[in-house]
Amino acid sequence: MQKRLETVLALLLAVLTVSVTSLLYLFPQMHTYAFYEAPEEGVYSVLDLIRDDKTYLDVASYNIEEDMEHQLRLELPSNVSYDSITIREEPIYHTFTVSIPGVESNYVYNYPVVGSSDNIIDFTFDYADDTGILELTMDRVYVLKTTSEGSYVYLDFLDPSEVYDALVVVDAGHGGKDGGCNSAGVLEKELNLQIVEKIKDIFDKSDYNIGVYYTRLRDFNPEYEDRVTLANDLDADLFLSVHINSTASGRTSGINGSEVMYRSSDPSGASKAFSAHCLDAMLSTLGSSSKGLVAGDEIYIIRTSKVPVALAEIGFITNEKEREKMQSEEYQQKAALALYDAIITTLKENGKL
Ligand SMILES: [Zn+2]
Structure with a gap:
């Protein structure tokens, strides 16, 4: 009797093994994921997937260590290396774009994003040129730290x-449809951006542990409100806006020199002190003449800045000589260095460095 039971059990076990094995063979994804009929192309809301889709939720919760010490986890297919991932940040919109080349168009279905974060406002998946693009919109600015493990x-x-x-916000004035002032076919927005790019190069090579956020590093026109909100929300130690001046009429003239605008209604005087350092550094490094420190409270980003703000006007676009200088790499580099020095001096003075 005992022997017969053992035989039956062994037989049952054999049948079970064969059927499970053949099922796995027929449906190779089964051992990892529930099969889900995902649309081939299009933008998916990963947040909606996680929130609303039971199937995705079940899939997402499959085999996850409950005490994951990280906020989000992506899984890469075996043909994709960690090094091939690129991350782009647009701090003014609080977005991170994670590009993963070599994945399939239904990547997020087959490799569910898992984890949680209360700070994510939107999370989408898009697919173009054999690249999966995850875009995260956060509730404010964060530093994104990535680590890889297998x-x-x-x-x-x-x-x-x-x-x-220390935290600093650097703003290249104007951009996109707003060219700023112009003269002889030269647009202010372009000079502003070229100088800010050089400021970035200097900070990128600097040994100071300063978080520098740029309102724009390409040709588009962020709202004034978004520019100043970036500085205010970060509670930045300094907010620098880079501009080029022009005569009121826009006509070419002999008027030239550097000027810095500050917030006179700042009771701490920190805006004026920072602006004074910007002006001093420009005068000595550029050898430009001084148009002085000017109260600029009528300007939106100055008036509404809750952090020490300086709006530096490097020189006059309407002065032929100064315009030509400001178009040169060398002069732009000097202007960038002067403003960098002013930032460092002020941060040291305020005990931040
Ligand atoms: Zn301007």
């Missing part, structure tokens, strides 16, 4: 004030 990539969103000794 086929997993972990994303963590850190508070900038906990990562850096």
